Amino acid sequence: MTDPVIDNDATRRIIDADFTTALPKTELHAHLSGSISRETLSSIWQTKKSQGDDGALALGDPAIALKPSGSFPTILSFFQIFNEYIYNLVNDRESISYATKSIAEDFRRDGVRYLELRTTPREIPTAGISRENYVQIVLDALGQYRNDQVQMKAADHIGIQLILSIDRTMTPSQAHEIVDIASKYMSRSRAPSTTIPPPSVIALDLCGNPTKGDVGTFTSAFRRAKAFGLKLTVHFAEVPASSTEEELRTLLSWRPDRLGHAIHIPPDLKDVIKKQKLGLELCLSCNVLAEMTQGGFKGHHFGEWAATECPVALSTDDVGVFESSLSNEYLIASREFGLGREEVVQLARGAVAAAFAGRERMERLIGDFERVEQIPSSL
Ligand SMILES: [Zn+2]
Known part of the structure; x- marks a missing residue:
């Protein structure tokens, strides 16, 4: 800070x-x-590790491995982080949905x-996910998050598109x-602007x-x-x-x-x-x-x-x-x-x-x- x-x-x-x-x-x-966030990645990693997931077992805990060591990443290391952790951990319905809701909450x-x-819509053949399935998973997660906010009537809600x-x-x-x-x-709907519109x-x-x-x-x-x-x-x-x-x-x-x-x-x-x-x-x-x-x-x-x-x-x-x-x-x-x-x-x-x-x-x-x-x- x-x-x-x-x-x-x-x-x-x-x-x-x-x-x-x-x-x-x-x-x-x-x-x-x-x-x-690192915390979200770590949580996904722990879940997958407990399930004996090979991809997760080959990686260290993101909470430690991705901790800033005093020097910030270059663009190159940035892409490496993407490739190694995100794509090995956030690669099925549960992890994509969990990550999406966690991001919404972090921003809120x-x-x-x-x-x-x-x-970028991802095709993940190992999980039977097409690009369209991927978008559906993300939109469903954002929709569930939005509905939870509406039900809780929270004053500090977030609208997401x-x-x-x-x-x-x-x-x-x-x-x-x-x-x-x-x-x-x-x-294509014209929802009233005073409500949190459903994600699209x-x-x-x-x-x-x-x-x-x-x-x-x-x-x-x-x-x-x-x-x-x-x-x-x-x-x-x-x-x-x-x-x-x-x-x-x-x-x-x-x-x-x-x-x-x-x-x-x-x-x-x-x-x-x-x-x-x-x-x-x-x-x-x-x-x-x-x-x-x-x-x-x-x-x-x-x-x-x-x-x-x-x-x-x-x-x-x-x-x-x-x-x-x-x-x-x-x-x-x-x-x-x-x-x-x-x-x-x-x-x-x-x-x-x-x-x-x-x-x-x-x-x-x-x-x-x-x-x-x-x-x-x-x-
Ligand atoms: Zn950008």
């Missing part, structure tokens, strides 16, 4: 973890696999009131299969190792998704290799609604993005700790984009890996960029503006937060 920040105004009210946790937040860039406890969770990701290493036909699934499970697929994402694949091979899939009425977000200019003028112009030709990371953008394309006021999902800790950006937190491009009319959504990307919650990301933004309380609340409103759903409810929650002003503070 970071040190509290004193606001500049006369009241000198403190901005601390209590404040940023209480702030109703919108999380728009969180990968399901990367958002699984952190004061996230609206979450757009993304996941699903984004399906196409991985850059997929074939065009696999990408079209995911578009088919997304279109099948997207919401709302958007498509392009993700995966940014040094792999040719994005041009996915153009027809993303155009088809747009025609179905799905929203689009893409991982954009993540590393220099995925930031060629050709790639970025191809991605923008799909008319995405939001861009993730948005790091290595040439000036002419920055102007296009500003003109279109595209929503940006910016991940401070992920980018800085994985050394995707230069100059530490203060050198992060958040400072540049926060001054534009593009709505910015601070996001965690992979909280299970980087272990910085969304409330901590707001605290870091406040500390590193000198944001006062009103500016932090405005930042949360900016994220709402970039959301694909849940805007009305989030506007109301943030409005209530401002009005009530019962913000925990040690001053």
